[in-house]
Amino acid sequence: MEFLTDDGASFAVNASKTSQVLALLLVRCPETVSVDTLISELWGERPPRSAVTTLQTYIYHARRMLSRELPGDQRGIVLTRSPGYGVQVAPDDIDVNLFEKAVRRGRDLLEKGDAEQGVSVLSEGLGLWRGPAFAGLVVGDVLGTHVAHLEELRIQAVGLRIAAERSLGRHLELVPELRALVKAHPLNELFHAHLIEVLYDSGRRAEALEAYQQLRQVLDRELGVEPTREMQRLQRAVLHGDDTRSHRFAAGVSGRAHAAA
Structure with missing residues (x-):
């Protein structure tokens, strides 16, 4: 901070x-x-x-x-x-407030259909981060609540920015970032969904299917569960070469980013 x-x-x-x-x-x-x-x-x-x-x-x-x-x-x-x-x-002298303000403004811009500016504002807000929230600081129960809120908001902002960049046709450049995100947040199905779709849309279907299997393995190992039905439908669509999938599909799995993500 x-x-x-x-x-x-x-x-x-x-x-x-x-x-x-x-x-x-x-x-x-x-x-x-x-x-x-x-x-x-x-x-x-x-x-x-x-x-x-x-x-x-x-x-x-x-x-x-x-x-x-x-x-x-x-x-x-x-x-x-x-x-x-x-x-x-x-308020604007505190980086936490600047970040939260950027997320609100970025979300508003995306809802109004301005993906380019929304990406810019969200990227600016995310650029304020230098590591985990309150890194290196002793954190008790009260500050711990703020840490949880900020980390969740950060994940949401990253997801919004990636979805907006995909809508602008930026696929290949997102692959390295998404691979890093699924490694850092292995139980977050939204990031996995983005990675699978970006790989498929880049003509890398085999890698997209491999990415799904990696998700399936980690969910089984860590939680003993299968991917959601939405993720299973995505896997079948990729397997059968279904090009009618919407670029908005990844939003359909955003409701299940497991607690350990």
Whole structure:
């Protein structure tokens, strides 16, 4: 997670309790985060007796951290506000907000039929990622909820962008990315569906059928289940050379991206 300063610079939140507090305040901006919520994030259900005092120390260090990193007019952004603390930051100064805004705008553009611009906006938003959400940061239950949300939104954004690029006739260039995606998310049938269709549409039917078998094997090994009926229909269509399949077929399996994806 990065904080963007007014002069275009940025600094990343690092792996300490102080940074854990600051990350939660930033991701919940402009809300006030209660003392109880911050304590729950830091220590779970078994906080130390000194939790409130220790939290105050982390807030003090967070303010010192910002005083070193930010120009003078931005140093006082960590505020004491009943019943806890908050930060006074413009929404577009936080990369998480910029990403979520890009996904919303990209989705709107695609719904209006502007695939080219939609791809551009989604790619810009996805370009803000530097690895897993809050990588290297200690994450408790509260931040963990935000991590799950952001990772799910990231997968959705990638799926939207790939579908839009396919609608623009970009097939061969998507193959390497899709192979990497099915390796990283082996239980996500939507990515597998995109890969199978892109391979088939590129004249690589044998590889498309092999990609389906790889999905079938991983589902059997990890979950003991078969691919969905939609995926099985896709496999039969590829097997029989059915060219009437719609490029929108992959959206039909988006409802089953297994929890371990």
